[in-house]
Amino acid sequence: MTPTTTTAVNSAATTGADGTSGTGLDVHAHSASFFDVSRRFGRQRPVVDFCIPTNSYFPTPEVFERLRADLPTLLKYYPDDSSGTSRELARLLGLNPQTVAMANGSTELITWIDHLLVEESLAVPVPTFGRWTDQPLETGKRVDMFPLREETGFTLDVDAYVAFVRERGSRVAVVCQPNNPDGGYVHRERIVRMLDEFADLDLVVVDESFLDFVDAEPECSVVREAALRPNVIVLRSLGKNFGLHGVRFGYMVANPALTERVSRALPKWNLNSLAEAVVGLLSDHLGEYRASLRRTAADRDDMVQRLQQVPGLTVFPTTANFVLVKVPPGCDGRALRDHLVQQHGVYVRDCGNKLGLTSDFLRLVVRPAQDVDRLLDGLRDHLGARSATTA
Template sequence: MSQLHSTAHSPSWAMLNRLVPGAQDDRQDPYRVVAVPQVDRIDFCIPCNPYFPTPEMFARMQGSLESILKYYPSDADTVTAELCSVLGLNQQTVAMGNGSTELITWIDHLLVRESLAIPVPTFGRWTDQPLETGKRVDMFLLHEEHDFALDPQEYVRFIRRRGSRVAVICNPNNPDGGFLRRHQMLWLLDELADLDLVVVDESFIDFVDGERAPSVADEAALRPNVIVLKSLGKNFGLHGIRFGYLVANPALAGTVRRALPKWNLNSFAESVVFMLKEYALEYRQSLALLARDRANMSLALAAVPGLTVFLSQGNFLLVKLPDGVDGAELRDRLLTEHGVFVRECGNKLGSSSQFLRLVVRPHEDVQRLLDGLQSCLPAGPTALSRQTSRGAHAALPQALAPAQ
């Protein structure tokens, strides 16, 4: 059986594909992996969009592979200008990075001086990055009994008590998919207008179907202390390319942009950005398909005995395992016995190994996950599906949602 020992994050897809059946890696690595079978694996770990890019886009990139790899990309300003043209943004309010993690790093180095408040559990770089540079990180615990929902008023009170100078909100949040509506986010931005900085990480905002226009990026361009972060890799299913961007007022955006290397974006990122106008319809269709799959997958998991399923507006679902089931051991069995790769949340601050984050995938992939869970989990009571404080209709496609 495989043993994946993680100190930071799940092993990469490339690492899994390098493993040899029956071989053991005895090096002192963060991961030690034993006997992972060479089967067609299904990835429920990395939160990619399974419907985008289209096969035609991949074919075009494949046809241009030699020139993409052989030659330098254009400078970041050229690529950013094209992205702003596609998205209707003012270029002076945008800085593009080699993945959202690069932008988080520069935000921390340039704009976080003393302390940062962040709800947990959440994306680990928002806690790890400032801790690595000696900042105080004030962690606001999200409670399971409240479905990990963020209470904006309680969060503001917490920030005032701690005296935090920077606040971060991931919307939707990772790993639970919790979501604050636009009017709630605007209230938060107003209440925190005196802070040095408020960062809204909207890496998964495009997957929201509970509100037509949930982003606050337009507000960030006008406010003096707000940055909105976007992750194109997550939206477009291209984590390997490493590209993302932030939106802020020209002064803030310029501060980050001037710190970035001139050629921090690669040729793959450039080729995708310059194809986006042609495939806008296909991208919107991919989001509709994913919303449908999220609703269906949530219902299917809720039928597995012993699972608690939390409603999500991301492209993933958080599930709690039955008492006595260790997520790390279950992850290993799912990978070795069923070829299913899942994200166990034991290394997320504020979470535990009793939780899995499962990426939304099409029905035929979900069936293998269900078969694996039913094989590995003990028989137990009917599963619970959390459909209370976030509203049961929030995860359903608009056509299926009940009238308001």
């Protein structure tokens, strides 16, 4: 495996003089604001979001109604500090409160993990969530990138990754489980074996931000392993799982010494009142939440099957609530993205600014069948017109 090391980020996206793409979407951002996209392209009909990986079935209308009723109080008064909300979350999860720390989204935790615990080098498979490469690069660390191969469906070979880390001498190793943007999942037993192999590293991070959507085996998480090991952190994202990205709340699980070190660096009131309220509601709505995961899994299987019927489209295996696809040869992924949002009101994520991918790859969030109908209409419209032009 050819090692890749870099200290700079190159954007694969094409921008205009104002830093925007042909549709006016800000390609420098993680993804354009859905509010902004709706304002620009939703005049004829509502835009369907296949870009932001939300949960289509949670929160339920009842949860939103409870939050709406409490909104004046939530906005008027200070929230509890994050330690109180962390204790409540730990109680719900059945974890020792000393092993849990909450933050303003998993990105805040990634930032502090980099500042506090990454001294010189970090290894990470690519493509993956961009903050795992961008954050350490921004602070001058060496980032050793282990390339995941398209021809193997971007599957992570754990043994090859361990050998890569040893060859490069990386002191921190990261794995996203499942991986973003392809949804690839490594069975828990292999992840635990990797943790054993990396027992001498400064740190190992398993980013489980989308793991609740995985139903590949009865027990998928390694949070209980993290609580007992001296050099392991697991990240989870409540915002992604619960379909509340705007609330911004994630948490980490680690042994008490690591958790305390990160917690001391976090701002005192880094969680807002909505995050505190949602954690307080969880115990009353866990049944609905679990049902939402089952419905999402059924939608995923149906959506993958339907996408596989689109001529020329490559659909990669996934266990998450999103699907990675590659457009047919000769098709411009950016042009397809623009056509979908402009002509069909379908907002998708092209992967041109993800290291290890190009704009020929699109990440499509799992959505209910009626929304997939509109996506497929747009795909067939553009791909059929392109085929007719080149015939």
